[in-house]
Amino acid sequence: MQALGSRHLPLRNNVLHPNLRNQCSKRSTRVCRATGDAVKPDTLMQVALEAGRAGAKVIEESAKLPRQIERKEGNDVVTATDKASEAAIIEVIQKAFPGHAIQGEEGGVVGDVSSDYLWSIDPLDGTANFSTGYGSFCVSIGVLRHATPMAACIIEFVGGPSGDGFKQRTFTAKRNGGAFLEGQPLVVSKTRELRDAILATESLYLPDIPESWKPLSEMQRAFTASSRGVRISGSAAANACALATGTIDAYWQFNLKPWDIAAGALLVEEAGGQISTSDGCAWSVFDRSLVATNDLLHRQVLAVTEPETAKLRETGVKLGPWCVPTGYRVKSGAQLH
The missing domain is CATH 3.30.540.10 (Fructose-1,6-Bisphosphatase, subunit A, domain 1)
Structure with a gap:
C-alpha cells in the first residue's frame, strides 16, 4: 500500500479550487467479474x-x-x-x-x-x-x-x-x-456571508489530551458568535444530508471515521459543495478533520478552523490518515497523494 503523505494543494472534484489558498505545506444486481474491473x-x-x-x-x-x-x-x-x-x-x-x-x-x-x-x-x-x-x-x-x-x-x-x-x-x-x-x-445553499449561515458540528472531547479542549471550544464559540447558529444532530450522515439539501451552509468536524462520512462527502460534493481538511488541505475519507461548506463560505470557515487546527496539533492531537484497512491499496490521486 502506498504511504499516505501530506496533500499540498486543495482540490475540488479533481481540479484546484480557486477559492482556497494555493498552498498547504503541512502535511439490479450484477456480479463484478474481477476485483480490478472498473464498475460504473x-x-x-x-x-x-x-x-x-x-x-x-x-x-x-x-x-x-x-x-x-x-x-x-x-x-x-x-x-x-x-x-x-x-x-x-x-x-x-x-x-x-x-x-x-x-x-x-x-x-x-x-x-x-x-x-x-x-x-x-x-x-x-x-x-x-x-x-x-x-x-x-x-x-x-x-x-x-x-x-x-x-x-x-x-x-x-x-x-x-x-x-x-x-x-x-x-x-x-x-x-x-x-x-x-x-x-x-440536490443543490447546496447560496449563502455568501458567515453571519447569515447555519452550521453544524458534533461535540468532541479528547480525555487523553485535555489541552485540546481550548481550541475545540474556541471554534464552537467563534462560529456561534459569527453565524446564525450551530446545530448538533448526533449523526454525521444527517449533517451531510442537511448541507447537500441547503438546510445548513457548513459543517466542521474532527475524528470522523471513513464509514461516518464516505457517503455524505460524495453527496455534498455532487450537490456543489466544497470539502477540505480543517487546515485547508485536499481531503480524503481517511482524514481526521473535515470542513464541508456550500463552497461560497469555504474561505470564511477556514479562517476560523485553520489557526485553531494549528493549536490542536501543538497539543499533540493527530489529524493524519487513520482507519485505512491493512492491505487496502490507497493509490496516489486527486484526493489523496
Missing part, C-alpha cells in the same frame, strides 16, 4: 441503494421493539439493530460484488482488501438517537475506489416514535453524476 458509478449506486434499503428495513422493524443496548468504547453504545442492519447490508453487497472489500463500523473489514473497491458502511449512524427514539439517524453506505468516493446511499429516519412514526428519506449520489433526494437533484 451508476451500478455501484444502485447496489448501494438496494443495500441501504435492506439495512433500513431492519431498523424500521426494530424501531417498534425494546432496544438491546451494549457499551462500546468510552460512552459509545451499540444495539442489536446496528449489527443486524450491517449483516443485511453486507449480504447484498457480497452478492453483487464478491470480490470487493467492505469496512463496517461494527464488524470491521471483510472481503478482498486487494480490490480497488472498498464499501464503507455505517449500518446505523446516530445509534444514541435511535436508542432513545430521537430523530434523526441514518443508514450510510459509501463506495470508494482507492480513496475516492464513487457512489453513495444514505437513508435518513426523521420524526419520532409517536404519531405516524419515523419517516424515511432516501439520498443517493454517484461520482460526476449528481446527488439526489428521492430522485430529485
Whole structure:
C-alpha cells in the first residue's frame, strides 16, 4: 500500500479550487467479474441503494421493539439493530460484488482488501438517537475506489416514535453524476456571508489530551458568535444530508471515521459543495478533520478552523490518515497523494 503523505494543494472534484489558498505545506444486481474491473458509478449506486434499503428495513422493524443496548468504547453504545442492519447490508453487497472489500463500523473489514473497491458502511449512524427514539439517524453506505468516493446511499429516519412514526428519506449520489433526494437533484445553499449561515458540528472531547479542549471550544464559540447558529444532530450522515439539501451552509468536524462520512462527502460534493481538511488541505475519507461548506463560505470557515487546527496539533492531537484497512491499496490521486 502506498504511504499516505501530506496533500499540498486543495482540490475540488479533481481540479484546484480557486477559492482556497494555493498552498498547504503541512502535511439490479450484477456480479463484478474481477476485483480490478472498473464498475460504473451508476451500478455501484444502485447496489448501494438496494443495500441501504435492506439495512433500513431492519431498523424500521426494530424501531417498534425494546432496544438491546451494549457499551462500546468510552460512552459509545451499540444495539442489536446496528449489527443486524450491517449483516443485511453486507449480504447484498457480497452478492453483487464478491470480490470487493467492505469496512463496517461494527464488524470491521471483510472481503478482498486487494480490490480497488472498498464499501464503507455505517449500518446505523446516530445509534444514541435511535436508542432513545430521537430523530434523526441514518443508514450510510459509501463506495470508494482507492480513496475516492464513487457512489453513495444514505437513508435518513426523521420524526419520532409517536404519531405516524419515523419517516424515511432516501439520498443517493454517484461520482460526476449528481446527488439526489428521492430522485430529485440536490443543490447546496447560496449563502455568501458567515453571519447569515447555519452550521453544524458534533461535540468532541479528547480525555487523553485535555489541552485540546481550548481550541475545540474556541471554534464552537467563534462560529456561534459569527453565524446564525450551530446545530448538533448526533449523526454525521444527517449533517451531510442537511448541507447537500441547503438546510445548513457548513459543517466542521474532527475524528470522523471513513464509514461516518464516505457517503455524505460524495453527496455534498455532487450537490456543489466544497470539502477540505480543517487546515485547508485536499481531503480524503481517511482524514481526521473535515470542513464541508456550500463552497461560497469555504474561505470564511477556514479562517476560523485553520489557526485553531494549528493549536490542536501543538497539543499533540493527530489529524493524519487513520482507519485505512491493512492491505487496502490507497493509490496516489486527486484526493489523496
